[in-house]
Amino acid sequence: MAESKELQVKEKQEVASSGEHTRPGLVFTPAVDIFETDREITLLADMPGVAANDVTIDLRDDILTLTGDVKPWEGADESDVLVEFEIGKYYRQFSLSELIKQDKIEANLQDGVLRLVLPKAEKAMPRKIAVKAA
Amino acid sequence: MLARRKFDLPGMGWKNTFAEMERMRREIDLLTDTLFSGPQSRPISSGLFPAxxxxxxxxxxxxxxxxxxxxxxxxxxxxxxxxxxxxxxxxxHSEGENVKYHRRxxxxxxxxxxxxxxxxxxxxxxxxxxxxxxxxxxxxxxxxxxxxxxxxxxx
Missing domain, CATH: 2.60.40.790 (Immunoglobulin-like)
Structure with a gap:
């Protein structure tokens, strides 16, 4: 894309249902890009402040869950001068309609962006069922 | 009486008066929330990137x-x-020609x-x-x- 527009601030979206989280703290929805080729589905998620070993990716029953923990980066004796954004965990769930090769999933976190490659499984062979006449 | 007259007007009955009061109450709540939100104050966005x-x-x-x-x-x-x-x-960065985006x-x-x-x-x-x-x-x-x-x- 050649065109370049001015970036606008997007307010961080808090996860609506916080009832499931046991630990206190804010939880945000990361912004994602999802795209698909014939072979794989790729997901990119903005999770600034999350270190590679603080990301949890879970896929079961076609539900993909992303969690990113953020360690507070402010020192204890710092006092606020200006607060324009809040710090919190990231959490987002997706339901996948396609079969995924679970053991071939690749995840990579760089500069606060998670890149998740989900290779599609070979489609189940269509079966033909012969109907016998009595 | 002014009040009496007001209620006689079509569309200005009791129901609407309450709705109006409810709306005002909500607006006041919103105002007090932003002014006195306690220690967990919401961030103030300047609208400029980056926050x-x-x-x-x-x-x-x-x-x-x-x-x-x-x-x-x-x-x-x-x-x-x-x-x-x-x-x-x-x-x-571009992810190639043959990709189909679901979310951006x-x-x-x-x-x-x-x-x-x-x-x-x-x-x-x-x-x-x-x-x-x-x-x-x-x-x-x-x-x-x-x-x-x-x-x-x-x-």
Whole structure:
């Protein structure tokens, strides 16, 4: 894309249902890009402040869950001068309609962006069922 | 009577009056919420990118910004007196021709912002680093701006 527009601030979206989280703290929805080729589905998620070993990716029953923990980066004796954004965990769930090769999933976190490659499984062979006449 | 007359008007019956009162109550609640939201105050957005958090301690100011996907060399920082300029461009690379997008929430674009710090700073000793998509600046306060302990002498 050649065109370049001015970036606008997007307010961080808090996860609506916080009832499931046991630990206190804010939880945000990361912004994602999802795209698909014939072979794989790729997901990119903005999770600034999350270190590679603080990301949890879970896929079961076609539900993909992303969690990113953020360690507070402010020192204890710092006092606020200006607060324009809040710090919190990231959490987002997706339901996948396609079969995924679970053991071939690749995840990579760089500069606060998670890149998740989900290779599609070979489609189940269509079966033909012969109907016998009595 | 004025009140009497008002209720006689079509569309200005009891029901609407209550709805109007309810609307006013909600507006007042909203106002009081923003004014007195307690210690967990909501962040105030300036509408400028990137959103910045500034904190201070005795010796330094700290500025932090979330810039996921950006490298240190893609961000330009400039200091002039008490003003700090942050500019750059966030690029989202093309993923090839044959991809089909389902979601596109991450945004690319240019940004430039200047922020004035509340006190004098020592521009030569600013420390900036980028970790996991978070830009952190440590800006030492100038000697003149630091709080000084005054000892009270007993005569």
């Amino acid at each position: 910045l958090n500034i904190t201070e301690d005795k010796d330094n100011y700290y500025i932090r910004a979330e810039l996921p996907g950006m490298k240190a060399d893609e961000i330009d920082l400039q200091v002039k007196a008490r003003n700090l300029g942050i500019s750059g461009e966030r690029k989202i 929430e991450r945004e690319a674009g240019k940004f430039a912002r200047v922020i004035e710090l509340p006190g004098e700073i020592d521009a030569d000793k600013i420390n900036a680093h980028m970790v996991n998509g978070v830009l952190s600046l440590t800006i030492p306060k100038s000697e003149a701006a630091k709080p000084k302990q005054i000892t009270i002498k007993t005569v």
